[in-house]
Every structure is written in structure tokens, then in C-alpha cells.
Amino acid sequence: MWAYFKFELTQFIRNKKNIAVYVILLFLACFYAFEMAPSYKPIERVDAREIESRYLVREAFLSEFRDNPDRFSGMAGFGLAIYPEWNRLEKDRLDALNTGDYIKYSEATSGWYVYSNNFTYNSDFFSYSPGYYSHGNLYAEDDGYYGYLYSASRYKGYAEGKSELSLNVFEERTALQTVQRLLESYLPLILMIGCIFLTVDIVLKDRLNPTILKGFPISDWKKVVVKGFVALIGSIGMVLPLSIGLIFIGINYGFGDFNLPVPIYTLGEDVAIFLKGDFVNIPMGHYLLENFMLIALIFIFLISLILLSSMVIKNEFANLVVGAVFITNEVFYFKRGIGYWHEVELYPTNYVQVGQILSGYRNYIYGSSQLILNNGLIVMGISSLVLVVFIFIISKIKRYKLI
Amino acid sequence: MWKLLKTNFIIEKTSKKNIFAFLFVALFVFGLAIYMENEDVGNLVIKKTSEFQNLESAVSQFQVMDATKEGGSSEIYQNIVQQKRLVALQRAATNMNRPDMFVDTAIDLAKLRDEAFKLDGYEEVAVYLPTQTQNVLETLFYDHLKELEFPIFTDSLSFYQFLIFLFGILGSVWFVFLALFTSGIMIDDFRHTSLIKGYPIPFDQYVTAKGISTMLIIVVFILELFLCSLPLIYLRGLGDASYPIAVFDGNYEIYSIAQYIGVCLLYMFCIGIFVILLSIILNVLLKNMYLTLFVQLFLYAFPILYPRIISLLPFNPFNYMNFANLLSGKSLDLPHPVELDITFGLLSIVISIVLMGIVIKLFLTTGKLRRV
Secondary structure (H helix, E strand, O other): HHHHHHHHHHHHHHHHHHHHHHHHHHHHHHHHHHHHHOOOOOOOOOOOOHHHHHHHHHHHHHHHHHHHHHHHHHHHHHHHHHHHHHHHHHHHHHHHHHHHHHHHHHHHHHHHHHHHHHHHHHOOOOOOOOHHHHOOOHHHHHHHHHHHHHHHHHHHHHHHHOOOOOOOHHHOOOOHHHHHHOOOOOOOHHHHHHHHHHHHOHHHHOOOOOOOOOOOOHHHHHHHHHHHHHHHHHHHHHHHHHHHHHHHHHHHHHOOOOOOOEEEEOOOOOOOOOOOOEEEEEEEHHHHHHHHHOOOHHOOOOOOOHHHHHHHHHHHHHHHHHHHHHHHHHOOOOOOOHOOOOOOHHOHHHOOOHHHHHHHHHHHHOOOOOHHHOOOHHHHHHHHHHHHHHHHHHHHHHOOOOO | OHHHHHHHHHHHOOOHHHHHHHHHHHHHHHHHHHHHHHOOOOHHHHHHHHHHHHHHHHHOOOOOOOOOOHHHHHOOHHHHHHHHHHEEEEEHHHHOOOHHHHHHHHHHHHHHHHHOOOOOOHOOOOOOOOOHHHHHHHHHHHHHHHHHHOOOOOOOOOOHHHHHHHHHHHHHHHHHHHHHHHOOOOOHHHHHHHHOOOOOOOOOHHHHHHHHHHHHHHHHHHHHHHHHHHHHHHHOOOOOOEEEEEEEOOOOEEEEEEHHHHHHHHHHHHHHHHHHHHHHHHHHHHHOOHHHHHHOOOOOOHHHHOOOOOOOOOHHHHHOHHHHHOOOOOOHHHHOOOOOOOOHHHHHHHHHHHHHHHHHHHHHOOOOOOOO
């Protein structure tokens, strides 16, 4: 078995297609590091001028009306009631930023986001940071709510002072934070597409020269297991070319550290205001580990799926279609808030967006509370197990031939 | 030759690859319809509400001031405040089912936006507003609607309206799908060399027959797209094939839906031949179907990753593979704007087809194209 494993692994590494996959990933990683990372514009910027202009406008209003608050009712009264506190936070942020006291800035900013959000969500008078309202965003207000409380929680974590702070950390530009952001957008998709391409021909390539393989006195079931294992190693190996891009980002913007807070949205027992959940921080290292676990399990699922389809359908294009359907299946039922009525946590296809699942963003937009790591591990684990059992049964049938 | 084609069809008919490709196309169409239903694509109230929010945040970029002409505020500020009023009016018109009011307001709104492009400080609020090209197309569209009295409120899931959306998405995926489908064109059959050796025919005829049969399958894919959309006629009605749609084909023009689909089909057909020939050449050179696929995808993605290339090499056929973006004038809004003309694009693709045909002929005569 060991000899067969080595044989498969060398074939896997020498396969032109696999080399191409790694080269493409390397290209994408470098393209991201040099072209896209510098032009990243976070919605929640650290901008003293922006803070100051808001502060000055409100201060001007307050100085006009402050002397005689009883005379004013309605909107002016509302302003008089909420502006002083808002401006105090604004002033704290500004002072901290000018003196370079990042801990104090974090404290004030965290408070500022919570306070601002309370008056902005569902409000006719205030709006979130303009970035949420880019042209065509139908859910700007909900995104703003999520973004503000996410930032509030993040800054609360920074204020605890466990990691070194800098403006790059605040704008989530450091290498680890970039990984975190990408895990919540298209990185999982790229990894899964890569996994599909690495696995797609691992069984069917043997049809080209069947005579060589007759030399191995090893059963079909063991062959498939070895192949699956090789594909898994190869898929996890995709981290290598991607991490080169990461190093470039780290050199430019700093690496960040594993203690940086990552806010996780949870809809717990005690629902916060606006009938929505709240954020809890976990350390970056913990978050990345969770992601790795779930991605590895999804790799196992995908590889089993493609092995099974290779054995049953015996066509590489069909393998690609099967893999693509798994990845894109979510569009068939996705709808904001649907998780409240349907048990979406039971569908394996729901866990493709790994980062969004683990950060709770999927829970937020689905209106669910069950899309969490544990459920993901259980659902993907059981599904993989079912596939493996199928593979086992098929490979043990006498009439069946692997090639 | 005819006999060979017939044999080819018998092989293709039972090919699992084709069956799965057909399945995939059907799933794609149904998935798109379900997606549109779920996301309520084309709902004007939702669209106008979001437009209103955008303008709201554009306004918040300025100090609150008196927005009347005598108020002393900047012109761009006045302009945006007026836009906000008109969008609110449009939303009301949708709710009260007053299409005439909606169209009139839309024309006024487009005029206001057109003025805004020339005003100082436009860049600050540009992200909240449609681009200049979009605005020109919108002006054209509503002018035409008003002139010919087309109904404004239509069901975006009726047959013809859905086709517009379908072909819009196909623009970006058609090339990728065909590249995937044809990447092994010269390799698949040679996995069973004994099968091919049985044919007592010259190899160049085999290549031609394979190309033709693949092209015919692609035509069947196109037919399947229509076929799978047919249930919408029963579910949501037929719609109107002469309904206008504003496009950029070198000039700003009004097409009917039928015309638009015609242009798309022409492009899809040409891209089909283009991809088949490219796959044959790359198969010969690289002898690996995945490398073929990756090279094709790379060529396709390159102008997208580096848009500067488009203005430097406007005759590159890969600029024209996304016909939906072409027709919506996306290239005019790039940092380095360039006018991509659809006739010119078609010409560029056809010339490439001829060139690749010559190359393949050359391969055959020099014996470079052999059984892989």
C-alpha cells in the first residue's frame, strides 16, 4: 500500500494539469498582493478629517442652541438630546488619533459605533457610512447595521491591548486580516474549484495505461482510498502557493498576529435590540483554525463526491459538472431571511462559504442561528461518511471494475 | 464524409459528457429563473427605494443647506436634491400604478443626471449615481417608451423579458462553458485508439467531421436555452418581442428584444466556432485538455484583469467574448475608456476564425496534427 501511495503521489505531482493549478494559484495570489490589495478601500476608514467635520457641524449646532434647551422641541430637541454624547465620543476619537494613543482610540471608537448604530438603524434622519450605499445595494441598511456592530466589537477587542495596534490593523490590511476578509468572500470558492480540478482525473487517468497498474496487487477499495488521500494532501497543498502572496502582503502592511480579535455574530438566547443578535470576539488563530477544519472536511466531502462520480459515471466532464453543482447549488434556494422558516443548516451545500458561516454573516442574512461550526462539522461529516460507504459498497461489487 | 458524420452522431448521442452538459445547461436556466423569482429582480419599487437611499447618502456628503436656486448652495447639491425628489416621485408612481408619470419623471431624472456630470464636485458623489453610459442608455430607453407608448410595468419573468436577462448572464459564461466543453476535443476519442483505427478515412476528414459535430451540439445547447425557458410562457406569459432595449453597438441605439437576441445568437455562434478551432490548436500544441482549458481561460481573463490592455489592443478578439457587456457599453466606463463596436468585434472574431482555420490546415499538411 505504501508503494502504491508513493506511486500515486509522484504521478499526482508530475501531472501537468496539477502543476498548472498551482501555478495559476500562485499567479492569483501575486496578482492580489500587488494589484488588488493596494487598491482595497475599506468602508470603515480611519480618517481624522471625516471625524472632525462631523464633530464641527454638531458642535456648531450645539453652541447655537445649548444656552436655552427648553425653548426647542421636535427635531432640535432630539438633536440637543443626542448630540452631546455623540460629540464627546467623536472628540475622544479625534484626540486619541492626534496623539497616537491607539488603545484610547479603540475604546472611543467602539463606543462610537454602538452609539451611532442605535440612532442610525431604521432612522429617517441619519445614515451609515456612505460606502454601504454604493449604487444598486438593496440591503444597505442591514449591511450597515452589521458593519457598525462588527466594527464596534472589533475595536472593543483592540482596546484590550493583546496585540500590537497600527492603522493597518484598524483598516484590516495586515496579512492575517486579509486572509480573514478573503475567507469571507471568494477564497473558499477558489480553494474548492482548485480541489475539484486536482481530483477530477485522479481515477480516470488510469484508463490511459491500464497495464502498468495491473502490477500492483491491491484491491480497488484500497486504491480509491489512497487516491482520495493523495488528492486531500494535494488540495491542502494549495495553501503553499497562496501563502507566497500572503508574505508579500505581510511585507507591505505587516503580518498581524494570532491574538487579533475576530467578531462573530451570534443570535443567542437574549436577543439584542432590533431583534438581531450580537457580536462576540474570538482570537484570530482560533478563527483560522476553525476555518481550516471546516475547509478540510469540505475537501474530504468534495473528493469523495468526485471519486464516487468517477467510479459511477466515468467521465471527467461529468465530474466537473457534479462539483460545480455542489458549489453553486445555494442560488436555487438562497433568499434573505429564509433560515427563519427552513432548516438551512441541514443542507451540505450551505457550508460552501466557510468564512461567512464561521463569522456568523450567513446566520445574519439567513435569519438563522444554527449555521455554526458544530453543525457544519456534523453535516459535512455525515455526508462524507455516506459517500465513503457508497464508494466502499461499489468497489466491493465483483462485477465492478475501477478502470 | 456523410457516413463519418453519422457515425460521429451515434457516438455523441450516447456520450456521457454530452448528457451531463445538457443537464448542466438545463439546470443553469432553471436556476436563473428561480434566482430571479427569489431576488425579485426587476421590482421597480425595490429598485427605486435603493436608488433613493443612494441619493440620500450622496446628499449627506454635503452640509445641509437651502436647495432652492436662491439658497446659495452649490449646483451639484441642488441637482442631487432634485434627483432625490424625482426618484421619490417615481416610487410613488409605481405604487399608484401611474406609468405615464413614471416615464415623464424618468426622462426628467435622466436630464438632471446628464447635467450633473458637468458640474464641479461630481467625482465626490459618483459612486452613488449611475455611470454616464448607463444614463445615456436610460434616456434613450425612456424617450423611446414614451414616443411609442410601450407599457412600462412589465413582468421581468415573462418569456421575452427573461431571455434578455438570460442572455445578459450568458455573455460572461458562454465562452467559459464552451472552453470547458471543447477543451478535450482532439483528445477524448484517442483514449480508445483502437476505435479510431477502425475508420478507413483520412485524418483531415476526421478533424473536420469532429469539428462539425461539436458545433452542431453547441447549436443544440442554444436551442435548449430557449426550450428550457418555454415553461415561463405558461407560468408568466409571453411578453413582447418588440419591446425596446437600449444598447451600445458603436452608437447608442434602440433594439427590440428580438434584435438583441439575434445579435447575441450571432455572437454565440461565432464564439462557438472560435472556441472549437482554438481548442484544436491548443490540443495539438499542449497535448493536455486541462492545459488547453487553462490557457483559454487565461486569454479570456487577461483583458479583464488588466483593462488597460483593451485600449492598447482593441482588435484582440478576446475583448469581444462577453457580448452582453459589449452591448451595454461597459468598455466606455473603464478607467481608459474605449469604444468597442459590435460589428468590429464580429469582424475580429471572424478574422481569427479564418486565421486559425489556416493554421489547422497547415498543421494537417505538415503532419503536425496527428493522433494525440
